[in-house]
Amino acid sequence: MTALLMLVVAMFWVQGAAARSLPDFTELVEENSGAVVNISTTQEVPAQGRAMPFDERQLEQLPEFFQDFFRGPHSPFGGGSPGQxxxxxxxxxxxxxxxxxxxxxxxxxxEGADEIIVRLNDRRELPATLVGTDPxxxxAVLKIEDGNDLPVVRIGRSKDLKTGEWVLAIGSPFGxxxxxxxxxxxxLGRSLPTENYVPFIQTDVAINPGNSGGPLFNLDGEVVGINSQIYTRSGGFMGVSFAIPIDDAMNVFRQIRDKGSVSRGxxxxxxxxxxxxxAETFGLKRPRGALIAEVMxxxxxxxxxxxxxxxxxxYDGEAIVMSSDLPPMVGRTPVGETARLQVLRGGREMMLDVEIGQLPEEGQQQAAAPAPDAAPSSAPLGLxxxxxxxxxxxxxxxxxxxxxSNVARGPALEAGIRPRDVIxxxxxxxxxxxxxxxxxVAALPKNRAVSVRVVRQGMATYLVMKP
Known part of the structure; x- marks a missing residue:
């Protein structure tokens, strides 16, 4: 009986110790809620609805109840006068x-807002102006009109974050x-398909519509990220959310505040x-780095x-593990500064110095012209x-x-080569x-993968073919 009692006491002690080891966020929330704001926007858009089933003359012949239905502000056919x-x-x-x-x-x-209102946690509602954006x-950077002695957050360093550490978000999900x-x-350093210049922080913090733009805190009460996106198939939170690192965000903020725009390397x-x-075809022991498919x-x-x-x-002493590591590094480099690159070329490593330029407003893209008619020449690769x-x-x-000009079943098709590609x-x-x-082709090694560089619709890429 005594042994059973001791076992029960030990179990409760273990549970209590585990509970005590979990972080307490109460002080963090109390200290920082004053600097977190709710942002509501209003945008004036043309009233839209389905096409009216009657013209104005026919509508006037209907009973007044039906006229109110079709013309009213809640009409499914747009309601109101043209231009409303x-x-x-x-x-x-x-x-x-x-x-x-x-x-x-x-x-x-x-985006597209005609009016911006910032609401503080003391229930004050203050108008704000848009200073600048970086899509x-x-x-985006806002300025509260007549702002004076307002509470502020403490800015941390996202580069010091480690996978597995606790973080907390404050925001207004669903209002x-x-x-x-x-x-x-x-x-850390997640790359999303639509974003090239942000190495996102991935968290399992519950983020939903309305949290966007809110701060992500570490346990020291410092902002380390800006909650931005979620991965979802249902429209709601599914355990995967993304935040913009505060180091990158503050770089953008300072540029917008000081000169109204953002320039990137x-x-x-x-x-x-x-x-x-x-990696095998280029002589690397393991996949790493960023392969240059085309130099503009x-x-x-x-x-x-x-x-x-x-x-x-x-890049400047930082290892490139994934190709997605390179664009944010280049983007953060000040225009005109020289960066040192370690490059693998022909199986030999070398160092190159590059003076970083300014990212053009529009990408330099080329379109492939229609393929002309010519006498083809066959090759024993299925193309x-x-x-x-x-x-x-x-x-x-x-x-x-x-x-x-043509691709049949064989190594070329399996490699992803398509008609109109330029090898x-x-x-x-x-x-x-x-x-x-x-x-x-006549000298290609048998049963070994080889690389193929193709230009497709103006974009170069490397493929792997196994003859």
Whole structure:
């Protein structure tokens, strides 16, 4: 009996110790709620509805009840007179970063807004003006009008975050003001398909519509991120949310505050991931780095001597593990500063210095011209190639290559090569003509993967083919 009692006491002691080891967020929430704000916006949009089933003359012949139904403000057919507008309201979160009223939030929270109102937790509602936005990082800076001696958050360092540490979010999900939710950092440096310049913090903190733009705190009460996106199939939280690192956000904030716009570093290359097969063909022991598929003419990369087929292994001493690591590093580099790159070329590592340029407003994209008719030349890879017409080569800015006119079942099809692709390199050897192509194909090793560089719709990429 005594042993059983001791066992029960031990179990309760273990449970109590576990509870005591969990973080207590009460003080953190109390200290920081004053600097977290609710942002409501109003946008005037043209009233829209379905087409009216009657013209005005026919409508006047209907009973008054039906006229009110079709013309009323809640009519499914738009209602009102032509040109009428209706207010569209949305809600989000933000936080105050300076006592004179500068507020950070997401660009998508205030995009298109005609009126912005910031509500503090003491129930004050203050109008705010838009200082500037940066759609590429989904950030916006607001200024509370007549802001003076306002509460502010403490800014931390997202670069010090570690996977597994506790974080807390404060925001207004579904309009429920000052909701606190907690979780852990699930991963760092996440790249999303629609974002190239933000290495997102992934968390399992419950984030829902209305949390956007709100702060993510560490246990020291410092802001380490801005809650921005969720991954969902239902429209609600599913355990995966993303925050913009505060280091990147404050860089954007300072540029918008000081000069009204954001400039980013630019290398001028198209990159792709190094897969296991590509790593083998390029002589890497494991997949790593960013493979340069194309170097843009006149770009900083071209002037520094970077070439298609180079693999960037390090940028200013920081290792490139995934290709998605490189764009944020370049984007954060001040324009005009020199960056040092470690590059793998032809199986040999080398160092190159690149003076970083400014990211152009519009991407330099090229479109492929229609494939001309010409006498094809077959090759034993399941594809047919033909000479590359001069006008197409000029439009693609390539000095040589062969045009793929047909792909049958075989290694080429399995590699992802398609008709109208332009092959400029095979097995790390330059292809300038059909004759070059035939010679390289004849000498291809058997039962070993080889790399193929193709230009498709103006974009270069490397594929892996297994003859």
């Amino acid at each position: 507008v209706e207010p569209r309201r949305s809600m989000g979160s933000g936080f105050i970063v300076s006592s004179d009223g500068y507020v950070l939030t997401n660009n998508h929270v205030i 590429k990082s989904d950030l 429920f003001d000052y909701t606190a939710t907690a979780g852990i950092v699930s991963a 630019w290398l001028g290359v198209l990159i792709q991931e190094v897969s296991r097969d590509l 003419e006149g770009s900083p990369a071209a002037q520094a001597g970077l070439q298609a087929g180079d693999i960037v292994l390090e 047919t190639v033909q000479p590359l017409p001069a006008d197409l080569a000029s439009s693609l800015s390539v000095s040589g290559g062969v045009l793929v 400029t390199e095979l097995n790390r050897q330059e292809i300038r003509s059909v004759e070059d192509f035939r010679k390289v």
